Amino acid sequence: MPRPDGRAPGELRPVRITPGFIGTAHGSALIEIGRTRVVCTAMVAAGVRPWLRRSGKGWVTAEYGMLPGSSRERIERPGPGRVNARASEISRLVGRALRAALDLTALGENTITVDCDVLEADGGTRTASITGGWVALARAVADGQKDGRLPAGRIITDQIVATSCGMVGGRAVLDLDYAEDSRAEVDMNVAMTAAGRLVEVQTSAEGATFTPADLARMPALAGAGCRKLARLAARAVRSRTRS
Numbered sequence: 001m002p003r004p005d006g007r008a009p010g011e012l013r014p015v016r017i018t019p020g021f022i023g024t025a026h027g028s029a030l031i032e033i034g035r036t037r038v039v040c041t042a043m044v045a046a047g048v049r050p051w052l053r054r055s056g057k058g059w060v061t062a063e064y065g066m067l068p069g070s071s072r073e074r075i076e077r078p079g080p081g082r083v084n085a086r087a088s089e090i091s092r093l094v095g096r097a098l099r100a101a102l103d104l105t106a107l108g109e110n111t112i113t114v115d116c117d118v119l120e121a122d123g124g125t126r127t128a129s130i131t132g133g134w135v136a137l138a139r140a141v142a143d144g145q146k147d148g149r150l151p152a153g154r155i156i157t158d159q160i161v162a163t164s165c166g167m168v169g170g171r172a173v174l175d176l177d178y179a180e181d182s183r184a185e186v187d188m189n190v191a192m193t194a195a196g197r198l199v200e201v202q203t204s205a206e207g208a209t210f211t212p213a214d215l216a217r218m219p220a221l222a223g224a225g226c227r228k229l230a231r232l233a234a235r236a237v238r239s240r241t242r243s
Helices: 085-099 125-146 212-238
Strands: 015-019 027-033 036-046 059-066 110-120 160-168 171-174 186-193 198-205
Touching (some): 015 125, 015 212, 027 125, 085 186, 085 198, 125 212, 160 212, 171 212, 198 212
Antiparallel strands (some): 015 027, 027 036, 160 186
């Protein structure tokens, strides 16, 4: 059965990364994967949380959210006493993934906050947030080192990108859009380095169980997609567009 948009099983949707999308942020990027669009910003601040003080280490944290009009049904804004469990879980995922990209000791006692705001959701918003978040993070570090807010040295030690894959109609496919994600038998999100080392894998059987062979096929697809994303993200970081 062909995919809804005619893509091959191992084909990503069209990807575009626009660095410096928010001029007031220390680092920023708009990432577009198909119709999914996420604005990622990174801001550097001196100091760390109390449990890290006098450790010599910095911290990276992330916040993820969907704008009210990003889905077919309006997304409620968070308010007093309301906790969005999904947004909190994705925020923690993005933060964990991005911390794997840095030497926190080299960062010094500074905090970088990466905000990922979904403009339009058509599947894969959490993985797009990781990829776009890394671009914003890397550009914020470069900006901070340039003006002396961050110490010199090798703070960014790796590149982190992410994509989704899954089993749809009994076959493994890469980069699920919403139409595929909503009927997938198995859903997997993979974050990895540019060299192919795994950072995090989230997998769940949505509509059917799956075999160890299926489990092996999906990361292989994800790896091919992540290699392409890594090239695009690295190019965005090197761009002279002002962040």
